[in-house]
Amino acid sequence: MAGLATTAALPVWVRWWGHPWWLDMIRAGTQAGVVGGLADWFAVTALFRHPMGLPIPHTAILPARKKQIGEGLGRFVAEQFFTDADVSRVLAKVDFARLLARALSTPETAQALNQRLRGAIPGVLAKLNGEEGARTVSNVMEGLLQGADLTPAVVRGLKAMVAGDVHQEVFSFFLAQFRDLVMTRETELRDFVAKRVREQGGRLVGWALGSAVADQVLGALKMELERVDPMDSDLRHGFTRWIRGKVDSMEAEPERADAMMKAVRGFVGHDSLREWGGELWKRLQSRAVADSGRDDGWTAQVFDSFIKQFAETLDTNRAVDEGINSAVRQGLLRMLPAARAEIARFIPQVVERWDGPGLSERLERGVGQDLAFIRINGTVVGLLAGALLEGVFMLCFGS
Numbered sequence: 186m187a188g189l190a191t192t193a194a195l196p197v198w199v200r201w202w203g204h205p206w207w208l209d210m211i212r213a214g215t216q217a218g219v220v221g222g223l224a225d226w227f228a229v230t231a232l233f234r235h236p237m238g239l240p241i242p243h244t245a246i247l248p249a250r251k252k253q254i255g256e257g258l259g260r261f262v263a264e265q266f267f268t269d270a271d272v273s274r275v276l277a278k279v280d281f282a283r284l285l286a287r288a289l290s291t292p293e294t295a296q297a298l299n300q301r302l303r304g305a306i307p308g309v310l311a312k313l314n315g316e317e318g319a320r321t322v323s324n325v326m327e328g329l330l331q332g333a334d335l336t337p338a339v340v341r342g343l344k345a346m347v348a349g350d351v352h353q354e355v356f357s358f359f360l361a362q363f364r365d366l367v368m369t370r371e372t373e374l375r376d377f378v379a380k381r382v383r384e385q386g387g388r389l390v391g392w393a394l395g396s397a398v399a400d401q402v403l404g405a406l407k408m409e410l411e412r413v414d415p416m417d418s419d420l421r422h423g424f425t426r427w428i429r430g431k432v433d434s435m436e437a438e439p440e441r442a443d444a445m446m447k448a449v450r451g452f453v454g455h456d457s458l459r460e461w462g463g464e465l466w467k468r469l470q471s472r473a474v475a476d477s478g479r480d481d482g483w484t485a486q487v488f489d490s491f492i493k494q495f496a497e498t499l500d501t502n503r504a505v506d507e508g509i510n511s512a513v514r515q516g517l518l519r520m521l522p523a524a525r526a527e528i529a530r531f532i533p534q535v536v537e538r539w540d541g542p543g544l545s546e547r548l549e550r551g552v553g554q555d556l557a558f559i560r561i562n563g564t565v566v567g568l569l570a571g572a573l574l575e576g577v578f579m580l581c582f583g584s
Contacts, residue, residue, distance in 0.1 A: 210579075214572030221567020255536030256529075263529040272521055273514070281513045282506035286499035289492055299488045306477040306484065310470045 230236045231244035288294045476482035498505055 210572045210575045213575035214568040217571020217574075218564045218568030221570075222561075222564035224567075225564070251536060251539070252533065255533035258536065259529040259532035262532060263525040267521065267525050267528065269518065269521065273518065276514045276517060280506070280510065282499050282509040285509070286496050289496035289499070295489070295492050295496075298492060299485055302488050303477040303484055307474050310474060313470075 227236050231241070235241060235244045289298070473484055476484045479485065499509070
């Protein structure tokens with residue numbers, strides 16, 4: 186507008202004050218400035234819409250090429266912002282293990298994780314039925330018991346299981362197995378006792394009392410097994426005291442805990458336990474499923490112990506931290522090609538959902554101030570270029 190006003194005022198100046206040489210430079214500059222401003226206005230406007238609503242070819246470029254723009258933008262972001270080198274550099278600055286430890290140390294997070302783990306127990310155990318499930322659990326237990334860092338967590342878990350009388354379930358299982366053994370091999374046991382009586386007391390005593398002593402021994406054994414079966418029997422209480430004493434000693438003496446862990450590993454991996462594993466697993470499975478719904482159950486205490494111990498390990502053991510960080514980084518980098526492809530598809534889908542005017546409005550609103558300066562710069566550059574060229578022509582060819 187200033188250029189147009191200046192151009193319109195020049196004839197008045199010439200009429201009253203003559204025609205100096207610099208007046209031609211001003212006139213040429215203002216004319217070129219007007220043309221430059223109009224050209225930039227047309228170019229900028231043509232990107233977003235038809236100038237003055239006229240359907241001029243090659244205008245309203247962004248709405249017309251929305252699909253191609255979305256695809257190009259998606260490829261650009263995926264290929265330039267998510268390169269292996271750039272992502273690796275960012276991941277190297279993130280301590281995932283420390284973030285995990287901090288999260289697990291938060292009571293709300295630990296409680297939520299505990300509930301999720303307990304909620305998954307029925308579904309997981311349902312897939313581990315039968316001998317295959319027993320073998321899987323046995324192998325997992327052997328693997329867990331190999332780690333020295335997990336010894337405190339195992340001790341805490343054992344305390345929680347003893348508090349929940351899980352050891353009595355195991356005791357009942359082995360008691361039932363022993364009772365079945367006595368019943369099925371009663372004849373062999375009677376012959377064995379009678380033979381020992383003959384060996385120790387002589388042939389005459391053995392002939393007279395061997396069978397009677399064997400009957401008395403087997404009868405007393407059966408009676409004692411029946412007395413042990415009730416949950417409040419003295420032997421069961423003694424077994425509980427013994428178990429608790431062992432667990433307490435493991436907690437107080439790390440050396441004894443390591444020795445006990447070695448013994449437990451041998452017990453878990455023993456072939457005889459594997460043979461009985463199916464039935465024992467069913468007993469423990471039903472007990473765990475029933476307990477998983479209780480916030481104060483032994484499963485909740487076991488998971489709580491493992492979560493706390495894992496958080497403490499992450500805080501103190503840098504080797505574990507480095508292993509977790511390395512595993513997470515490698516996993517994310519392996520997922521990067523798929524993530525890039527997904528980003529390259531996602532951005533065009535978002536852009537495609539925008540209507541043409543809406544896309545133009547979003548882009549124009551985002552760079553509106555810069556567009557105004559583009560028009561101003563076009564006017565200024567045109568003015569200076571027009572005045573300079575006019576001056577060159579005057580020097581070369583005269584006025």
